[in-house]
Amino acid sequence: MAALRNPPAQDIRITDVLEALSHPLRLLVVQRLAAHEREGQETSCGEVLPEISKSTASHHWRVLRESGVVHQHRDGRRLLLYLRRADLDARFPGVLDGILAAAADDPAVIQIVGN
Amino acid sequence: MAALRNPPAQDIRITDVLEALSHPLRLLVVQRLAAHEREGQETSCGEVLPEISKSTASHHWRVLRESGVVHQHRDGRRLLLYLRRADLDARFPGVLDGILAAAADDPAVIQIVGN
DNA sequence: AGTAATGTTCGCGTACACACGAACAAACGA
């Protein structure tokens, strides 16, 4: 299993972040991570997105990780995730908060589960 | 030529906006429109993106227009564009400004022209 | 009417996104 590549903060690019967040499922993931974040918790992959097949989910983890939106690291046999809020806020002030607020009002993002 | 469909403000969706802005060329367009906007000018299509073939440019106008990022309307034999800043700021406060600030620092966005 | 200017639309090719099941890899526990 290739080592998980989490890009350094200065390499995070706005176009990659926007592309990552433009997919409703990934935006939902980020919403859920933001909610967990408020409780100071890290979260395992399977816990965040239990509705989707593992291979599809893994594809989305990769996009989120390589764009710099989330950080992913191994803990035992699970992979833990957290939102890279500090890095994102430092590089792109206001963007993440604005998008999260917008996503909270978007029914298409909220109700992906249930198709 | 089918009438240009500019979606009403309440139909603008955050995922569509993010997808539109995730392409470096379209982000460059938005930067240029924002600059013209400060001078109170509307801009014609050919004026904003003279480096690219017409058909490719037209493809990007459509993405930007249908996502609600820009408004496009005919004036004589030209099509004028403007950034829908008021609508975007109302629906997604802070997002556009944050992205524009981020784009200003991204060399990949700035130097598309010259490939 | 005839011509020029400005974009759109069509058709095509290439590349990549996204969905899945099957197979593989790593870590833990009995």
Added chain:
DNA sequence: TCGTTTGTTCGTGTGTACGCGAACATTACT
């Protein structure tokens, strides 16, 4: 060591994005 848990990787199929040239449409000018 053997089986379970947790994700990744591989292979496949389908759809869509993006680039271009050629053709068309609309408006304006003469």
